[in-house]
Amino acid sequence: MKKRRGFMQLAILHLLKEESMHGYQVMKELENRSGGLYSASAGTVYPALQELLEQEMIDLEPTSNKKTYVIKEKGIERLEDFAGRREGEFWEKWKERWIWQNSKEAIALKAAIEQWDAEVRKAIKQARRNPEDTAKLIGFIKETTERLQRENE
Template sequence: MRNRRGFVQAAILHLLKEESMHGYQIMKELEERSNGVYSASAGTIYPALQELLDQNLIVLDTGSDKKIYSLNENGRKRLEEAPKCEKGDFWVEWKERMIWKNSKESKQLRVAIERWEKELRKAMKQTRGNPEGVLELITFIDEMTDCLKKNSDKKEESS
């Protein structure tokens, strides 16, 4: 779960770099920045905000009727140290990622991965107490990993 929230946390830091906001403003702004493709939920945003508070990257002002979140110096440093986006603009990458995440192809890929993970867990369970089976499974996984790496390397070369 944390890994999934990582990109949302980065987006929140980028928003708070521009101005302090309350949670609902953050949700609406993220939706707007994705042209409506991403609809942030309280169940995603508030845990992400809590993690950012726990990491001392933002501060919370409870002095008004709404809780206002602001970027602190640690948060600014985190943004400066963060790897730069490939296209140079965080929000371009944000929008592209949200469009991809909601695409038919991405959903099909997630279903295929879930099926693969289920079969992998079953294969792992079947190898308990079977050292030869474990080695066969490791070999299979290594071969699949190498195949994926070769495929992605080819695509990088042709780009």
């Protein structure tokens, strides 16, 4: 499970614990809970709902004429497991996440990562022609990774 989608799944489980909803309601409520900073897309919400169905954490409400989702015991257990490992209220963290995502710092960091990615891809393309360049690139990436790990200790 992707980390992003995992966080999305947790948000959906929190919503469904409060009440049954169909997909559009889920999207609108996720946007509301972020204070309008996050606009949920069908391409994010519906795959997360499908995975939750496959994992048997949610189900479709049998009496509804729309695809209305309800949380199951396994979904409640997932929320309890998350609550046991984290501090703070989920929706506060949800909003903080979107405040950060929209900050100047996050936007600048994303741009720097995109530039890094483009340069690494160029270096890989060039390294294909010469095994010595490949070894240098691997060394550079390992060195950079170790430096990041030291910074994050």
